[in-house]
Amino acid sequence: MTLSEEQTLLVKSVRDFCEKKVKPFARQWDKEQRFPKDVVRELGHLGVLGIVVPEALGGSGLGYVEYALVCEEVARYDGSLALTVASHNGLGSGHLGTFGTDAQKKKFMPMLARGEILGAWGLTEPGSGSDSAGMKTTAVKQGSKWILNGTKMFITQGTVAGCYVVLAVTNKEQRHRGITAFMLEPGMKGFTTRPIHDKLGMRSSDTAELIFENVELTDEHVVGEVGSGFIDTMKILDRGRISIAALGVGIIRGALEESLRYSKDRQAFGKPISDFQAIQWKLAAMATDYEAARLLTLRAAALADAKQPFSKEASMAKLFASEAAMRAATEAVQIHGGYGYTQEFPVERYLRDAKLLEIGEGTSEVQRMVIARHLLA
Amino acid sequence: MKILCTVKRVTDPEVKLKIGADQKSIATDNLKYVLNPFDEIAVEEAIRLRDKHQGEVIVVSVGPSDVSTQLRTALAMGADRAIQIVHAGELDSDGVARLLQKVYEQEKPDVVLMGKLSVDNDSWQAGPLLAEYLGLPQATYASKNDSLESDNEKNKVPGITIEGTTATVVREADGGIETLKVQLPAVITTDLRLNIPRYPSLPNIMKAKKKEIKEHTPQSLGVDVTPKVRVLKFELPPARKAGVKVADSAELLAKLRSEAKVIS
Ligand SMILES: Cc1cc2nc3c(=O)[nH]c(=O)nc-3n(C[C@H](O)[C@H](O)[C@H](O)COP(=O)(O)OP(=O)(O)OC[C@H]3O[C@@H](n4cnc5c(N)ncnc54)[C@H](O)[C@@H]3O)c2cc1C
Numbered sequence A: 001m002t003l004s005e006e007q008t009l010l011v012k013s014v015r016d017f018c019e020k021k022v023k024p025f026a027r028q029w030d031k032e033q034r035f036p037k038d039v040v041r042e043l044g045h046l047g048v049l050g051i052v053v054p055e056a057l058g059g060s061g062l063g064y065v066e067y068a069l070v071c072e073e074v075a076r077y078d079g080s081l082a083l084t085v086a087s088h089n090g091l092g093s094g095h096l097g098t099f100g101t102d103a104q105k106k107k108f109m110p111m112l113a114r115g116e117i118l119g120a121w122g123l124t125e126p127g128s129g130s131d132s133a134g135m136k137t138t139a140v141k142q143g144s145k146w147i148l149n150g151t152k153m154f155i156t157q158g159t160v161a162g163c164y165v166v167l168a169v170t171n172k173e174q175r176h177r178g179i180t181a182f183m184l185e186p187g188m189k190g191f192t193t194r195p196i197h198d199k200l201g202m203r204s205s206d207t208a209e210l211i212f213e214n215v216e217l218t219d220e221h222v223v224g225e226v227g228s229g230f231i232d233t234m235k236i237l238d239r240g241r242i243s244i245a246a247l248g249v250g251i252i253r254g255a256l257e258e259s260l261r262y263s264k265d266r267q268a269f270g271k272p273i274s275d276f277q278a279i280q281w282k283l284a285a286m287a288t289d290y291e292a293a294r295l296l297t298l299r300a301a302a303l304a305d306a307k308q309p310f311s312k313e314a315s316m317a318k319l320f321a322s323e324a325a326m327r328a329a330t331e332a333v334q335i336h337g338g339y340g341y342t343q344e345f346p347v348e349r350y351l352r353d354a355k356l357l358e359i360g361e362g363t364s365e366v367q368r369m370v371i372a373r374h375l376l377a
Numbered sequence B: 001m002k003i004l005c006t007v008k009r010v011t012d013p014e015v016k017l018k019i020g021a022d023q024k025s026i027a028t029d030n031l032k033y034v035l036n037p038f039d040e041i042a043v044e045e046a047i048r049l050r051d052k053h054q055g056e057v058i059v060v061s062v063g064p065s066d067v068s069t070q071l072r073t074a075l076a077m078g079a080d081r082a083i084q085i086v087h088a089g090e091l092d093s094d095g096v097a098r099l100l101q102k103v104y105e106q107e108k109p110d111v112v113l114m115g116k117l118s119v120d121n122d123s124w125q126a127g128p129l130l131a132e133y134l135g136l137p138q139a140t141y142a143s144k145n146d147s148l149e150s151d152n153e154k155n156k157v158p159g160i161t162i163e164g165t166t167a168t169v170v171r172e173a174d175g176g177i178e179t180l181k182v183q184l185p186a187v188i189t190t191d192l193r194l195n196i197p198r199y200p201s202l203p204n205i206m207k208a209k210k211k212e213i214k215e216h217t218p219q220s221l222g223v224d225v226t227p228k229v230r231v232l233k234f235e236l237p238p239a240r241k242a243g244v245k246v247a248d249s250a251e252l253l254a255k256l257r258s259e260a261k262v263i264s
Helices: A005-021 A026-032 A037-046 A063-077 A080-099 A100-113 A172-177 A229-265 A277-305 A311-335 A347-357 A364-376 B037-053 B066-078 B095-107 B124-132 B204-206 B247-259
Strands: A118-122 A136-141 A146-154 A163-169 A179-182 A192-194 A207-218 B001-006 B007-012 B033-035 B055-063 B080-088 B111-115 B138-143 B161-163 B167-173 B176-183 B186-190 B215-216
Touching: A005 A037, A005 B204, A026 A080, A026 A347, A037 B124, A037 B167, A063 A080, A063 A163, A063 A229, A063 A277, A080 A100, A080 A118, A080 A146, A080 A163, A080 A179, A080 A347, A100 A163, A100 B247, A118 A146, A136 A163, A146 A163, A146 A179, A146 B080, A163 A207, A172 A179, A172 A192, A179 A207, A192 B001, A192 B186, A207 A364, A229 A347, A229 B055, A277 A311, A311 A347, A311 A364, A364 B215, B001 B037, B001 B095, B007 B215, B033 B066, B033 B247, B037 B055, B037 B066, B037 B111, B037 B186, B055 B066, B055 B095, B066 B080, B066 B161, B066 B204, B066 B215, B066 B247, B095 B124, B111 B124, B138 B176, B186 B204
Parallel strands: A118 A163, B001 B055, B001 B111, B055 B080, B080 B215, B111 B186, B138 B186
Antiparallel strands: A136 A146, A146 A207, A163 A179, A192 A207, B007 B033, B138 B167, B161 B167, B167 B176
C-alpha cells in the first residue's frame, strides 16, 4: 500500500500538528478528564472535522482512505481525541451529511465540517446496545409535531455537541422499519444532558446521557425518511467501523514505537532488553499486527471509496484492529515492566483506550455475528 | 505585490546522519527530507503579506526532481505557484544565488523572502549573495517585536511591514533589536522568531495538487553552477565521554575549580 503525494502530505501535516499540540498534553487531559476544546477547534481549521464532507459544504472533500489515515495519525498520539474525530466525522455529521435534507445540510454541514459545532449521534440506550433495534425512545406524531421521549446512553460529544442525530421508534409494530432519525439542537425545551465521568479509558472524550422529556420536533427535524432510520444507521455504522479500526491501527503503532524506544534503552542483565529474544518476539508480533490491521482498514476504506460493498470488510478490520490494539497495548505494558504500570509512560493509557475499541460501534461479538452473517448469506 | 520565496529541501534534523563512503557526502540511504524550517517561516510570512496586500507568492527551489514534495508543501501552505530548478549534482551557495538571480530577472518580484540559513549546510550565504548580484538592498534575520504568543501572531499579522515601496524589518542583533527600513525590491532573510508557520490544511493540500510547478534547469537558465567551494571531508564530532557523578555540591565546586577551571 503506497500513499500518493497528497496523502503523504496530509499525514505529515496531521502528525506535525499532533507532535506539537497533542502529544505533550494527552496525559494531562486523560488525568483530568478534560475535553480539549481549543485543540479540537484547531483540528477544525486543519480540515480534520469535515474530512469526507464535499468542499461545497465546507469540508475537505476527501475519501475514506484519507479519513482512515487521519484517524490513525491522531490515535497514535491520543485515543480520546481520535474518538472525537471519528465519532464527529463518522456518526453525527456522517448521518446528517448522508441522509439529511438539503436544507438541513446547508444549515449545519458547513459549521460541522469546520468544527464550529460538533456532532453527536444517539443510538445506544440504557437498556439496549448490541440489540439497538430494541430501543425504547419514542417519537409520537401529534398533529404537525413529533413528541420525543426517552434516554440515550454513552453518547460521545453528548455535552459539547451543537447538533445531535437521535434514533427513535416511530412505529413499534414495524420494528426495524419503524425507527426514524431526528435532528436536535442543544437548549431545546425538554432536552437535557448528563455527563458520564470516570470511564476506564477515552477519558478526555466527552460522553453523556441524553434525556428527552416531551421534546417538540417537526417534520423539518426528520433526517432521511420516516421509518428508514435503522436502515440508514446500519450504513453509518459500516463506515464508522472503518474509523474505529483506524483508531486501533494508531494505538498499535503507538504501543510499538514506545516499546521499541524503551526496549533499546532499558538495561537488564547487562544489556538492553531488546537483546532478549522474548522481547524481540513481542516486537515482531506487534509490528506484524500493525501492518495487518492497517491493510484490512485501508482495504475496507478503499472499497468504500470505490462504492463497492464493504460491510463485511469493515467489520473484519474493526474486529482485528481492536483486538490487535489490546494485544499490542498489553505487550507494551509488559515490555515497560513496572514503569509501564504507571502513568510515567503512555502505554497504560493505550491499554485503557484500546479496550473501548472492542466495545464501541458494535462489540467484538457483534462484529463476529456480522461477518458470519455475510459468510452464511 | 509579487513575492518570490525560496524553499530548500534539507535532511530531517530528527534523523541521525551517516557520512558516505567517500567521506565527502552524506549517506542517502534511509535519509528523510523536510522543508528547511527557516524557509517555512519565509513562506508563512510571504503568505501573510500576500493576504494583506493582495498579489501572489511564487516559491522556488533548486534540487533533484523529488524536491517537488517540498514545493507541494509550500503550495499547500498557500503559495500560488512554484518554480523548480532541477539539479541533482553538487551545488554551493554561489550557484544557488546565481540561479535565483535569473529567476528574479524573469519574475521581477517586489520582495524576495529567504530563510536566513538552511539547517543542513549552515552557511548563511545564499540571501546576501543574491542581494549582491542583483544590487538590491537586503535586510537579514527578520524578526518582530510581538511575541509568538501575541494576538497579532494568532491573527497571522505579518511581522514585516510594507508601506508603498519600503519595508520595515525588525532584526535580531546581538543583545538587542534593530529596526531597518529598506527600499523595495529587496532581499529579506527570515529568523526563527518571525512567525509560527501554519500546518497545511487538508483542503489546501488537495488544492495544491492543481497548482503549477514550472521546471527549469541550470542549462535552460544559462547558469554554470560548477561549485566554487568544494567539500573535502566530513567528520562526525568525537563521541562524548561519559560524565562523572559527584557526591555533593562541595565536590562539584571543587571539581569546577581544580579540574574544569571554570570558576576560581
Ligand atoms: C466511551 C463510549 C462511547 C460511546 N459512544 C456512543 C455514541 O456516540 N453513540 C451511541 O449510540 N453509542 C455509543 N456508545 C455505546 C456503545 O456503542 C455500546 O456500549 C455498545 O454497542 C455495546 O452495547 P451495550 O453497552 O448495551 O452492551 P450489551 O449490548 O448489553 O452487551 C453486553 C455483552 O453482551 C454481548 N452480547 C450482546 N448481544 C449478544 C449476542 N447476540 N451474541 C453474543 N454476545 C452478545 C456483547 O458483545 C457484550 O459483550 C459508546 C460507548 C462507550 C463506552
